[in-house]
Amino acid sequence: MKIAHNFNAGPCVLPREAVDAAIESLKDFKGTGMSVIEMSHRSKEWEAVMDECRNLWKELLNIPEGYHVLFLGGGASMQFLYVAMNLLENKAGYLETGVWAKKALKEAKALGSAVAVASSADKNYSYIPKGYEIPTDLDYFHITTNNTIYGTEIHTDMDSPVNLVADMSSDIMSRPVDVSKYALIYGGAQKNVGPAGVTFVIVREDILGKVSRYIPTMLDYRTHIENDSMFNTPPVFSIMVMNETLKWVKRSGGLEKIYQINKDKAQLLYNEIDRNKMFKGTAATEDRSLMNICFVMADEYKEKEAEFMTFAKERGMVGIKGHRSVGGFRASTYNACPVESIKALVDCMQEFEKLNS
Numbered sequence: 001m002k003i004a005h006n007f008n009a010g011p012c013v014l015p016r017e018a019v020d021a022a023i024e025s026l027k028d029f030k031g032t033g034m035s036v037i038e039m040s041h042r043s044k045e046w047e048a049v050m051d052e053c054r055n056l057w058k059e060l061l062n063i064p065e066g067y068h069v070l071f072l073g074g075g076a077s078m079q080f081l082y083v084a085m086n087l088l089e090n091k092a093g094y095l096e097t098g099v100w101a102k103k104a105l106k107e108a109k110a111l112g113s114a115v116a117v118a119s120s121a122d123k124n125y126s127y128i129p130k131g132y133e134i135p136t137d138l139d140y141f142h143i144t145t146n147n148t149i150y151g152t153e154i155h156t157d158m159d160s161p162v163n164l165v166a167d168m169s170s171d172i173m174s175r176p177v178d179v180s181k182y183a184l185i186y187g188g189a190q191k192n193v194g195p196a197g198v199t200f201v202i203v204r205e206d207i208l209g210k211v212s213r214y215i216p217t218m219l220d221y222r223t224h225i226e227n228d229s230m231f232n233t234p235p236v237f238s239i240m241v242m243n244e245t246l247k248w249v250k251r252s253g254g255l256e257k258i259y260q261i262n263k264d265k266a267q268l269l270y271n272e273i274d275r276n277k278m279f280k281g282t283a284a285t286e287d288r289s290l291m292n293i294c295f296v297m298a299d300e301y302k303e304k305e306a307e308f309m310t311f312a313k314e315r316g317m318v319g320i321k322g323h324r325s326v327g328g329f330r331a332s333t334y335n336a337c338p339v340e341s342i343k344a345l346v347d348c349m350q351e352f353e354k355l356n357s
């Protein structure tokens with residue numbers, strides 16, 4: 001079977017073992033004689049999957065008491081609204097580090113007072129703002145830990161004087177996280193933990209119930225806490241694949257191990273970007289993402305961009321075109337992207353350099 005060097009930004013590469021296990025569950029789920037997508041979500045077999053998946057989240061991220069793990073629909077984009085709906089009373093602050101952060105801020109502005117506390121828009125979001133102060137009168141401060149489009153990442157869990165809310169869509173489960181520093185973490189599964197269709201939310205219960213607005217039933221986190229994410233039919237297929245993906249993370253040695261592998265993988269490609277005279281990185285060095293590696297042709301080789309794209313495609317690279325707002329190239333190197341794929345891309349860059357010198 002042909003396996004592509006898959007650098008797609010999301011949906012993206014998943015562990016082969018998880019995809020294979022999913023195929024089996026689609027045929028016959030654990031000897032029930034039914035496909036996993038044909039079973040009642042109220043059956044004990046399905047509830048066991050939900051429990052296993054929730055427990056894997058808690059175990060892998062070492063989630064403390066007082067937090068709930070929810071599996072919802074609507075994507076991270078729907079969470080932009082949920083967050084403001086459930087937490088915004090007087091004022092919210094956002095760290096504006098890219099398109100996703102801006103979209104999150106927009107939803108909050110529609111519901112109340114919300115401001116960008118700091119922004120890196122002045123340099124097309126190529127860095128993470130530093131040296132700003134988080135105002136203490138905010139209901140919450142919202143960050144995007146990994147900026148999928150621009151290839152920047154907040155590498156540490158910051159201290160915040162107010163409730164810290166994080167969109168971790170594209171770097172969840174890529175490193176250990178001190179969950180206790182966050183009031184709420186959310187993201188779409190399709191970047192690092194599963195297929196599209198399920199959204200994860202990790203929420204500290206004591207932050208809820210503090211706003212005066214009416215919250216529609218489906219948009220109220222408390223509805224989903226009370227019903228173990230089964231107030232309505234959950235996206236069963238996506239949750240099942242997410243469960244298999246997390247089982248793979250655990251088998252791979254957990255997040256400390258995965259983090260080390262991710263650092264090594266990213267280093268391999270960044271080293272080549274820095275060494276190869278034909279290419280250059282676009283993100284500030286200290287803020288470079290381990291998950292989305294963005295680069296462009298060096299100034300003298302600008303006209304070679306399309307040529308390199310074709311060259312790389314012919315050698316099996318998939319999904320390396322940069323987002324239209326940045327241009328150039330983006331290699332997404334999520335957990336399931338094997339080091340062999342990164343080596344293949346590096347070889348490609350070296351070959352291209354030889355051909356052009």
Ligand SMILES: *Cc1c(COP(=O)(O)O)cnc(C)c1O
Pocket residue numbers: 010074075076077078100144146147148167168169170187188189191
């Ligand atoms: C992809 C992405 C989103 C949007 O996710 P959807 O699930 O498609 O709504 C939001 N934030 C970040 C950081 C992303 O990478």
